[in-house]
Amino acid sequence: MPPLVPPHGSESVKPLLLPETERAEERKRAEKLRKIPLDSRAVCDVFMLAMGAYTPLDGFMGHDDWRGSCLDMKLASGVFWPIPITLPINKDLADGIRANEQVTLTNAQTGDILASMQVSEKCRIDRQIEAAHVYRTADPKHPGVAKVLDQGDVNLAGRVMVLSEGEYPVKFADLYIRPAESRAMFLERGWSRVAAFQTRNPMHRSHEHLVKIAAEVSDGVFIHQVLGKLKAGDIPADVRTRAIRAMIDNYFRPGTVIQGGYPFEMRYAGPREALLHALIRQNFGCSHLIVGRDHAGVGDYYGPFDAHHIFDQLWDGALLTKVLKFDVTFYCRRCHGMATAKTCPHDPGQHISISGTQQREMLSTDADIPPEFSRPEVVAILKEHYASLRSMGVAPAS
Ligand SMILES: [Zn+2]
Numbered sequence: 001m002p003p004l005v006p007p008h009g010s011e012s013v014k015p016l017l018l019p020e021t022e023r024a025e026e027r028k029r030a031e032k033l034r035k036i037p038l039d040s041r042a043v044c045d046v047f048m049l050a051m052g053a054y055t056p057l058d059g060f061m062g063h064d065d066w067r068g069s070c071l072d073m074k075l076a077s078g079v080f081w082p083i084p085i086t087l088p089i090n091k092d093l094a095d096g097i098r099a100n101e102q103v104t105l106t107n108a109q110t111g112d113i114l115a116s117m118q119v120s121e122k123c124r125i126d127r128q129i130e131a132a133h134v135y136r137t138a139d140p141k142h143p144g145v146a147k148v149l150d151q152g153d154v155n156l157a158g159r160v161m162v163l164s165e166g167e168y169p170v171k172f173a174d175l176y177i178r179p180a181e182s183r184a185m186f187l188e189r190g191w192s193r194v195a196a197f198q199t200r201n202p203m204h205r206s207h208e209h210l211v212k213i214a215a216e217v218s219d220g221v222f223i224h225q226v227l228g229k230l231k232a233g234d235i236p237a238d239v240r241t242r243a244i245r246a247m248i249d250n251y252f253r254p255g256t257v258i259q260g261g262y263p264f265e266m267r268y269a270g271p272r273e274a275l276l277h278a279l280i281r282q283n284f285g286c287s288h289l290i291v292g293r294d295h296a297g298v299g300d301y302y303g304p305f306d307a308h309h310i311f312d313q314l315w316d317g318a319l320l321t322k323v324l325k326f327d328v329t330f331y332c333r334r335c336h337g338m339a340t341a342k343t344c345p346h347d348p349g350q351h352i353s354i355s356g357t358q359q360r361e362m363l364s365t366d367a368d369i370p371p372e373f374s375r376p377e378v379v380a381i382l383k384e385h386y387a388s389l390r391s392m393g394v395a396p397a398s
Pocket of ligand 1 (some may be wrong): 332333334335336339345346
């Protein structure tokens, strides 16, 4: 049986979560150390490090890795890395921290102890470099750029030992699949060519079509949801999971698709983020990543296919997980079936496509959603969710 794609830059995945038997003692030690409160993005990054999704990183990046990652998409070691993973804190807090001090990382929102970190470096960064190279814009209206511009003045770097995965493993018991586990699941099924589909939304016919094309040329598909912080108006993870499950159960052959989730917070960095998504999927054991139009973008900061082109600019061996590039997908009345802009020669007037905003409106007013756009089993679950919002007097954001 051919092997799975190896982890990124390492022979094995490197989860930084301390073994359970050692956690209690380390936690006692951590309680007495200086506490560093983390925002939602850094909290997610700790969980990504914990599960080994950021292999081969062993903690938050120092100056050279940050700079290399921004400018050349490379760590100081030469390993490919397209978006810096950093821990910014404010200057007053940073001033008190000594070199080599052991500190405790906590969730700023809950106060929970997450990890301990050996501080190897405190560095100031030029935020404009990060914005210009990673996000390709300095516009503070871009949500990823806003986060960079608002962050503290000092990046704290060092090796991390994770003590808790927070509520994720319990809250998302069926979805929380760590890279070592997804690899074991793929091997158990005899898969080696595995395509990943990234989503943070329920899946409609167009998404189903992409996954089915990938399934035709792979051993199996990993439908992989983002479980980190959502944008206002996004469908909650439990509803989304049920909607995706309904699609898999009714429209896919058993044993061809696995649904999972990962604790990542989107940066909306478009092309650079598509690369990071592929790198992460390599750690999960996926040989391919499905990248459609406008992958991981926001607004009109990126061209619709920038996230395709950037894969062609990498050096040999940068990334072993390959891209599966797709054009925009829809149902065409003339084709009498699902098609893409690459294959369908007909007038766009023949295409059934509904924007996210239109769809939310249709769901919230209980309007009919055509089966060519979304499967009735999926629509029923989404309508139930919108009805519960209405009954609670919550207006869904558009
Ligand atoms: Zn057509």
